[in-house]
Amino acid sequence: MATEQRVSPQQLANGLGWFSIGLGLAEVATPRLVANLIGVTDDRKTRKILRFYGVRELAAGVGILSQSNPSSWLWARVAGDALDLSSLVKALSSDDNSRGRTLAATAAVAGITAADLHCAQQLSNGQNGNQSRTAATALTSSITIARSSEEVYGFWRDFTRLPEIFDGLETVQTVGNRRSHWKLALPMGRSLEWDAETTDDQPNSRIAWRSESSSAPHSGEVRFESATGQRGTRITLKIQPEGMAASLGKLFGIVPKQALNIALHNLKQLLEVGEIAKSDASIHRGKHPAQPPEQDFGGAKGMQAAASA
Amino acid sequence: MRANCWIGKENVSVETVPDPKILSQSDAIVKITSTAICGSDLHLYGGFVPTMESGDVLGHEFMGEVVEVGRGVKNLQKGDRVVVPFPIACGSCFLCEKGLFSVCENTNPNAWMAEKMWGHAPAGVYGYSHLLGGYAGGQAQYARVPFADVNPLKIPDGLADEQVLFLSDIFPTGYMGADLCGIQPGDTIAVWGCGPVGQFAMKSAFLLGAERVIGIDRFPYRLRMAREKVGVETINYEETDLLETLKEMTGGRGPDACIDAVGMESHAPGFIGAYDRAKQAMMLETDRPIPLRQAIMACRNGGTVSVIGVYGGFIDKFPAGSMMNRSITIKTGQCHVQRYMKPLLERIQKGEIDPSFVITHRLPLEQAPEGYKMFRDKQDNCEKIVLKPNWSRESGAGEFRKNMMGCCFINPDLLRKS
Numbered sequence: 068m069a070t071e072q073r074v075s076p077q078q079l080a081n082g083l084g085w086f087s088i089g090l091g092l093a094e095v096a097t098p099r100l101v102a103n104l105i106g107v108t109d110d111r112k113t114r115k116i117l118r119f120y121g122v123r124e125l126a127a128g129v130g131i132l133s134q135s136n137p138s139s140w141l142w143a144r145v146a147g148d149a150l151d152l153s154s155l156v157k158a159l160s161s162d163d164n165s166r167g168r169t170l171a172a173t174a175a176v177a178g179i180t181a182a183d184l185h186c187a188q189q190l191s192n193g194q195n196g197n198q199s200r201t202a203a204t205a206l207t208s209s210i211t212i213a214r215s216s217e218e219v220y221g222f223w224r225d226f227t228r229l230p231e232i233f234d235g236l237e238t239v240q241t242v243g244n245r246r247s248h249w250k251l252a253l254p255m256g257r258s259l260e261w262d263a264e265t266t267d268d269q270p271n272s273r274i275a276w277r278s279e280s281s282s283a284p285h286s287g288e289v290r291f292e293s294a295t296g297q298r299g300t301r302i303t304l305k306i307q308p309e310g311m312a313a314s315l316g317k318l319f320g321i322v323p324k325q326a327l328n329i330a331l332h333n334l335k336q337l338l339e340v341g342e343i344a345k346s347d348a349s350i351h352r353g354k355h356p357a358q359p360p361e362q363d364f365g366g367a368k369g370m371q372a373a374a375s376a
Numbered sequence: 377m378r379a380n381c382w383i384g385k386e387n388v389s390v391e392t393v394p395d396p397k398i399l400s401q402s403d404a405i406v407k408i409t410s411t412a413i414c415g416s417d418l419h420l421y422g423g424f425v426p427t428m429e430s431g432d433v434l435g436h437e438f439m440g441e442v443v444e445v446g447r448g449v450k451n452l453q454k455g456d457r458v459v460v461p462f463p464i465a466c467g468s469c470f471l472c473e474k475g476l477f478s479v480c481e482n483t484n485p486n487a488w489m490a491e492k493m494w495g496h497a498p499a500g501v502y503g504y505s506h507l508l509g510g511y512a513g514g515q516a517q518y519a520r521v522p523f524a525d526v527n528p529l530k531i532p533d534g535l536a537d538e539q540v541l542f543l544s545d546i547f548p549t550g551y552m553g554a555d556l557c558g559i560q561p562g563d564t565i566a567v568w569g570c571g572p573v574g575q576f577a578m579k580s581a582f583l584l585g586a587e588r589v590i591g592i593d594r595f596p597y598r599l600r601m602a603r604e605k606v607g608v609e610t611i612n613y614e615e616t617d618l619l620e621t622l623k624e625m626t627g628g629r630g631p632d633a634c635i636d637a638v639g640m641e642s643h644a645p646g647f648i649g650a651y652d653r654a655k656q657a658m659m660l661e662t663d664r665p666i667p668l669r670q671a672i673m674a675c676r677n678g679g680t681v682s683v684i685g686v687y688g689g690f691i692d693k694f695p696a697g698s699m700m701n702r703s704i705t706i707k708t709g710q711c712h713v714q715r716y717m718k719p720l721l722e723r724i725q726k727g728e729i730d731p732s733f734v735i736t737h738r739l740p741l742e743q744a745p746e747g748y749k750m751f752r753d754k755q756d757n758c759e760k761i762v763l764k765p766n767w768s769r770e771s772g773a774g775e776f777r778k779n780m781m782g783c784c785f786i787n788p789d790l791l792r793k794s
Contacts (some may be wrong), residue, residue, distance in 0.1 A: 213470055253744050298470060328488045335480045340466045340523075344483045346500060346511040347520055 076189035080137050083090070083144065083186060086179070087128030094121025106168025107158045108363060118156070124148055136204070141187035148180035205307045208327035212335045213299035216271040216291040219338065223274055223289055232333035232343075234326065251283070259283055285310040378765070379433045379516035380744040385423030388434060388745050396512060396520035403450035404524035405784070406458060410537040411514045413439035413761045414545060415571045416639070416686045420505065421723070424640060424662070427489060434744075434779070436462035436502040437544040438514030439537060439633050442528075451525045458528035460521055461713035462545045463498040464511065467526030478710035480596055483523065484509045486583060492705075493689070499711060515744055517765045528771040529717045538732040538762060539724055546730045548716035550637065554685035555708035555716075556583050557633035557746025559599075564588040566622060566631035566674060568667035570598035572734040572760045573684060574637035578579030578606045581635075590625060592618065592667075594643065597757040605733045614645050622674045628678035639685025642666040649689075655692055672699050672706075683708035734760040739765035 074082075094101050098117035100303045102109040127147060128139035155173045158164050207266060212219055226239040226247045237250045237258065245265040252258050263282035267288070268274055275288035287306045294301045304327050379393045396405055414437050419425050439459040442452050452458070453543035472480050480499035484490060490497035492509050500522075503513015512519065521528055531540050550573045557565060565581040570593035581589045591602035599610040611621050622631060640663035642647055649725050653662040671681045672695050681704055699706065723729055736759040739747050747761045781782045 130525075162443050211470070257574070325488045336466075339469055340482050342402060344464075344466075344485050344487050344500065344509070344522060345399050346509045346522075347396060348398060 084131030091124030105172035158196030435513035435515030634671035
């Protein structure tokens, strides 16, 4: 016990979890006291907000303490801290509040935010401690397609066709023998681009690549294996996000596991029946999972693609 | 076009919505001549099925005339009269090739949603939530029919809409319920639920060689239909101890097979009914599985329980001990309609059955909301409602009155037990 061991990310996470629960209980049970402590006016609205923040703290605390890998709950804490900070900064500008105490509270929250951010990064990056808790989880998905591994591998090896099956992937261009350039559309008109290098290419068996850009650090592999009973090919897709991209991607849905699953279903449909099934929910306004895109539609796009192949 | 849309819990409304378009070259567009409200639509109506969104077009039992086909369609032409099966199948995947069309691997665009809830995804279904693909339904003037070469059944001339409409769902569903029982000569089959699917399950049990069929319900008019139109014995479970009565009727052994044609919104008198209602209301279980429990307990040793009533989520107090220790086989599934349509059309052509016997009401599409309410509340002895998209509201009002006077059954001679 006397050794100078640094606090491990899990220990820090547990501490932050208990801190969340303590603060949450205080905010829920005695919002008046908390309002006084941080120097903001104690009125009904403040108490309501504090109670709400308290519930949020309790949820994060329970989440952190109950999960084997609490990194997403820590990222939730980081987001909550940002909310707290913005509320406090707003309170600073009001003359009704006790500025000194609010300033002290702001400094304290900033300190906690730093601890949360540090801990979340440590857990996401997997730089320290026990592996199961810290390694960024690889996203995997698997499907069986009633086609030969030659055919499925052939589709995948031509990276330029991947946008047909990955929603949001705009283009993939091959740049020379082992390099490709990828462009992913993000919400609100933004996009993410990266270069990837093909690190392994075993015909009809395995393709692996690694992104070389810091914008989307990840590595990926797709394996093609014969399914039992000559039922076609078992395809396993694995994406290993790296660094910050791992947890941010998971948190904001840039590369959710579900996207891989949908892409594999699309690939299966394209290769087995020549089109990607689309449904039409008729009168929805706005974005809708079952509503076909206004201009083009995957079905016909798939058909054309299959016909031109 | 006009279409009956799900707006929210216990709220449907006929709205003007965009006409369906050909989205893939394997699609067809069908102008709907007859469509129906299914008992399973009531699960949507009651808000028991997740992933419905306001505005979704309802309906999965429909037929009509092909008015447009995609360039890739070979088996259908403009002008063909077709019945459309409710599950959408690709016709070529591993499971379609086994004849398991309702669990086709390639037609559910929202497979990931269903995988989250059920582990794996079944096929897409018209008008039945986004979990099952978010396909617009057939309680409308037109519908888009994907994989048109594989799914719709062409109907020969000389058969009325009402004789063949139910090939889309409830007749094959009832038939599959009986088919799964593996009926042997001399068998006694008990059927929970005398709604339309139950009526077809009972009728089909006779067609497949059962000696005795027992219908179970609590509505006297439904039990009467089962006795008079199908020729079964009946039990009103609100009037007797159901399990004791079944034992007595079968000499203590129990029915050789039991069919659950009720599903997740079942009722029971007394404590157990209140128990399930309360648990469902508190979201501690999603489905009320009373007939399933009873069917397992009632079934003879080594018998089969066939489940065709729709379940959505999780149930409570499942009698696993009774099932395991007494060698009960449970078989179930959404109907693989495409497997049964042709042989059942032949049975209709031969006059072995006229499925129109279940119809009690015909309404214009515009009156669909009234129809849902009437069907749900079992008003006016409502058993089965056919909706007519091309009737005006006025023509329907006249028809509605006629129905109220009970002029609803067609061709009773065809309906006697064969």
